[in-house]
Amino acid sequence: MVCLRAAVCLVGLVAAVSAKPAVRGRALQQYYTYGSQGDDWTFGECESTIRQSPIDLRSEDVDVPPVGTKFEVVLNYRYANCSEVIISNSGHGVQYDCAELALLPGEEEVGGDGINGTDIAGEMIKQRSPLTAGFGGSYTNETFYRVLQFHFHAPAEHRVDGNQPALELHIVHQASDGSLMVLGIFYDVGREPDAFLQRLIDAGFPPANETMTYTDPLGLSLADEVARFLPTELPGLPLLAYHYKGSLTTPPCSEVVDWYVVRGTLTATRAQLDAFDDVLITEGEGNFRDVVNDQNVQDLYFTTVTTLF
Ligand SMILES: *[C@@H]1O[C@H](CO)[C@@H](O)[C@H](O)[C@H]1NC(C)=O
Ligand SMILES: *[C@@H]1O[C@H](CO)[C@@H](O)[C@H](O)[C@H]1NC(C)=O
Ligand SMILES: *[C@@H]1O[C@H](CO)[C@@H](O)[C@H](O)[C@H]1NC(C)=O
Ligand SMILES: *[C@@H]1O[C@H](CO)[C@@H](O)[C@H](O)[C@H]1NC(C)=O
Ligand SMILES: [Zn+2]
Numbered sequence: 517m518v519c520l521r522a523a524v525c526l527v528g529l530v531a532a533v534s535a536k537p538a539v540r541g542r543a544l545q546q547y548y549t550y551g552s553q554g555d556d557w558t559f560g561e562c563e564s565t566i567r568q569s570p571i572d573l574r575s576e577d578v579d580v581p582p583v584g585t586k587f588e589v590v591l592n593y594r595y596a597n598c599s600e601v602i603i604s605n606s607g608h609g610v611q612y613d614c615a616e617l618a619l620l621p622g623e624e625e626v627g628g629d630g631i632n633g634t635d636i637a638g639e640m641i642k643q644r645s646p647l648t649a650g651f652g653g654s655y656t657n658e659t660f661y662r663v664l665q666f667h668f669h670a671p672a673e674h675r676v677d678g679n680q681p682a683l684e685l686h687i688v689h690q691a692s693d694g695s696l697m698v699l700g701i702f703y704d705v706g707r708e709p710d711a712f713l714q715r716l717i718d719a720g721f722p723p724a725n726e727t728m729t730y731t732d733p734l735g736l737s738l739a740d741e742v743a744r745f746l747p748t749e750l751p752g753l754p755l756l757a758y759h760y761k762g763s764l765t766t767p768p769c770s771e772v773v774d775w776y777v778v779r780g781t782l783t784a785t786r787a788q789l790d791a792f793d794d795v796l797i798t799e800g801e802g803n804f805r806d807v808v809n810d811q812n813v814q815d816l817y818f819t820t821v822t823t824l825f
Contacts, residue, residue: 548767550608554805560768567771568808569762570673577816578758588820589656589759589776591699593742595663596652597735607724608803609766610795611667612716612736614650615729618662620692651738654689654697661689661697663738670789670796672702673765673804674758674777681781682789684804687738696764697774699757701741706783712741713788721795744782755779759819765805776821 548557562568598614651663665688672684681702689697703710719730730736745755757776763769796803 548608550801550803550805553801554765557767557769557805561763561771562767562769564763564769564771565809567760567762568769569765569773569775570675570805570807571760571762571816572675572678572807573758573777573816574677578818579816589757591742591776591821592655593739594652594654595737595739595742596650597737598651599732599735601719601730601732601736602727603719603722603730604727605722605724605795607798609667609669610721611665613665614663616650617664618649618651618653618660620662620690621660622692651736656689656697659691661691664688664690664696666738668792668796669765669802669804670792671802671804673807674700674702674775675807676702676779680804683784683792685741687742694772695774696772697776699742700775700777701745702778702781703784703789704781705786705789707785708783709788710741710744710782710784712738713784713792717788717791724798741782745778745780755821757819757821758816760816776819778821779818 548559554562557563596618598616600615602613602615604611604613651666653660653662655661667686667688669684669686670682672681674684681704683703685701685703687699687701689699691697703713715732715736719732720728722728756779758779759777760775761771762773762775763771764773
């Protein structure tokens with residue numbers, strides 16, 4: 517293999533890694549554009565008026581959960597280190613998949629040594645036991661949600677009291693019944709660089725319509741990034757997230773997503789944010805869907821999220 521250290525190796529050059537090209541069809545779909553920031557989408561459920569995303573997370577709309585309802589959500593993370601990351605650039609976003617996926621309950625490892633299987637898009641993928649494979653996952657409401665992929669939007673899709681942060685990370689989790697949970701994390705410019713973003717910048721971004729494999733002997737983990745929200749001086753203090761039931765923000769805009777958008781922003785340097793802008797903003801158009809009308813605000817709650825790593 518022609519990869520040095522945490523080197524980036526283009527698929528095709530790394531025959532030793534996998535015999536099957538790791539192109540993920542879903543990530544490379546090209547049938548929509550951000551020309552009108554999503555206002556013109558007629559695909560799937562995009563025109564629904566029930567629970568479309570993103571929305572403006574307005575302080576005055578955040579409700580106190582009704583008495584007697586459970587509102588504390590435990591994100592019981594078992595983030596794993598992924599050593600082989602598949603990076604795909606669909607032309608309107610850069611997505612990170614692990615060559616391995618955690619198994620969901622009911623799924624079986626294919627092949628006696630668990631080296632192959634298929635993901636929901638029918639692509640060949642390696643699968644291993646839930647706690648140790650891929651990017652890991654979270655036990656939320658006693659259900660295992662594996663990390664399916666993560667990706668970025670520049671500028672952010674959700675707004676906070678009308679403000680649009682510079683960058684939004686979406687960590688997409690999937691349960692065995694197909695339901696999705698997405699953890700959203702905002703970034704804005706600040707003095708402190710973000711180590712996780714820097715690793716992704718160092719890994720590099722494939723050109724539009726291309727996929728590459730990033731091999732990292734230490735493994736890439738989301739744990740540190742989520743942990744950055746937890747105040748070190750007050751260990752155990754939960755973080756707050758805006759929770760509402762919304763949709764995918766890309767076609768077909770399926771209304772199946774439990775959104776947890778973490779309150780507050782992480783900081784990155786101007787240079788780091790510029791690196792993401794360079795690949796995510798094409799011809800002046802950011803890869804964000806504009807906020808939809810206020811259809812969800814009656815169900816917007818602050819949730820106390822307790823993370824256990
Ligand atoms: C977890 O449970 C709470 C309370 O029942 C619910 O509001 C929330 O949507 C659930 N989250 C997920 C991801 O299922
Ligand atoms: C995962 O990677 C982190 C660095 O990102 C490292 O601190 C940690 O020890 C690794 N965990 C395992 C199980 O290798
Ligand atoms: C999985 O791998 C085994 C051998 O490694 C092979 O016989 C089998 O056909 C593969 N399964 C699929 C679904 O490709
Ligand atoms: C990527 O593919 C789409 C659809 O095939 C095409 O319209 C677009 O020009 C391609 N972009 C680049 C940079 O090749
Ligand atoms: Zn997204």
